[in-house]
Amino acid sequence: MISVKNLKKSYGENTILENVSLKIEKGDVIAVIGPSGCGKSTLLRCINLLEKPDSGEITVNGLEITKKNSEIDSVRMKMGMVYQNFNLFSHKTVLENVIIAPVKVLKMPREKAIVEALKFLKLVGISNRADFMPDQLSGGQKQRVAIARCLAMHPDIILFDEPTSALDPTMIDEVLSVIKKLVKSGMTSIIVTHEMTFAKNIANKVFFMEDKGIYEIGTPEEIFDNPKKEKTKIFINKLKIFEASFTNLTFDIYEIGQKLAEYCFKYDITKKGKEKINLLLEEILFFICERADTEVQISLQVSYNEATGEKEIVIIYAGQEGNILENEAFDIISLNLIKGLTSSVFFIENGEENTLKLSVR
Numbered sequence: 001m002i003s004v005k006n007l008k009k010s011y012g013e014n015t016i017l018e019n020v021s022l023k024i025e026k027g028d029v030i031a032v033i034g035p036s037g038c039g040k041s042t043l044l045r046c047i048n049l050l051e052k053p054d055s056g057e058i059t060v061n062g063l064e065i066t067k068k069n070s071e072i073d074s075v076r077m078k079m080g081m082v083y084q085n086f087n088l089f090s091h092k093t094v095l096e097n098v099i100i101a102p103v104k105v106l107k108m109p110r111e112k113a114i115v116e117a118l119k120f121l122k123l124v125g126i127s128n129r130a131d132f133m134p135d136q137l138s139g140g141q142k143q144r145v146a147i148a149r150c151l152a153m154h155p156d157i158i159l160f161d162e163p164t165s166a167l168d169p170t171m172i173d174e175v176l177s178v179i180k181k182l183v184k185s186g187m188t189s190i191i192v193t194h195e196m197t198f199a200k201n202i203a204n205k206v207f208f209m210e211d212k213g214i215y216e217i218g219t220p221e222e223i224f225d226n227p228k229k230e231k232t233k234i235f236i237n238k239l240k241i242f243e244a245s246f247t248n249l250t251f252d253i254y255e256i257g258q259k260l261a262e263y264c265f266k267y268d269i270t271k272k273g274k275e276k277i278n279l280l281l282e283e284i285l286f287f288i289c290e291r292a293d294t295e296v297q298i299s300l301q302v303s304y305n306e307a308t309g310e311k312e313i314v315i316i317y318a319g320q321e322g323n324i325l326e327n328e329a330f331d332i333i334s335l336n337l338i339k340g341l342t343s344s345v346f347f348i349e350n351g352e353e354n355t356l357k358l359s360v361r
Helices: 040-047 072-076 094-104 110-123 139-151 169-184 196-202 220-225 230-236 253-266 271-291 332-341
Strands: 002-011 014-024 029-033 055-060 079-082 157-161 188-192 205-210 213-218 239-247 297-305 311-318 342-350 353-360
Touching (some): 002 040, 014 040, 029 040, 029 196, 040 055, 040 157, 079 139, 094 139, 110 139, 139 169, 169 188, 169 196, 196 220, 205 220, 205 230, 213 220, 213 230, 220 230, 230 239, 239 253, 253 271, 253 297, 271 311, 271 332, 271 353, 332 342
Parallel strands (some): 029 188, 029 205
Antiparallel strands (some): 002 014, 002 055, 205 213, 297 311, 342 353
């Protein structure tokens, strides 16, 4: 139904999308997720040429719409779009908002357009507001009118551009329930959303966007429960990362401790949690640095999972053979302290580098 190949879009020198390729089949429900500013809405607007790509190819139902003089208007009539901010005509009633496009664009008789409009307004649960003006509606009601207006054009596919982002939290569910009803009826949909639970429950495919394109594609189970790529894991698990890199010669536990304190304060990590992290780092880093005969590069990462409260320390180091926690020279009291502060410890040896992963209790 939709094919995108090597799409690129820039604004001046700022490249938003680069080398983006994807395929969407009839009946697909695609959830597009990712951090703010990663190009989700731009991708959606490029698909129906509301934004003109710099290069690349977009084909919809066999028609390449990026070709010069392509029949984009005929494609748009079958590709509805629901925007973040409703875009209703403020001077027209709900019913008039829904019938205007079928009458003017599809040349549908007004009487037939009214019958269909009332049917779609009933579908989205707002037929009793047909004679209301937009300023008499709540945000959720306005968005449902926008969906009815879209359906009135009998689209083959609907693009939802963060349809709940402008809504009060109390109104989000009413709009999501309408979208859920539509996709269950078989409507092909691409939904840009920040509602992760909704995306997981409704989509058959999830596109995670990062690095100017689609970073990882998978089923909801693959993306939300077992993401393969690092940035996807960070986004899905709401990981907050602290990173530092130094050598045994430049190692300064006080400087690291100060930066860690700022990190813990920023993400509301408890005082007890901060103390555990500091104690673990002191014991392990001092041992690595003291045992090194030559200059050794050390990388440190502390991650905090906001969703679960889990904290993990990853230390990558060279210059030591094997797991330092199994080294006979490692103080038994320090070792017992580490065991008491961690729920699990993993060691990975990879060539000249060693990786130590510790899950903090």
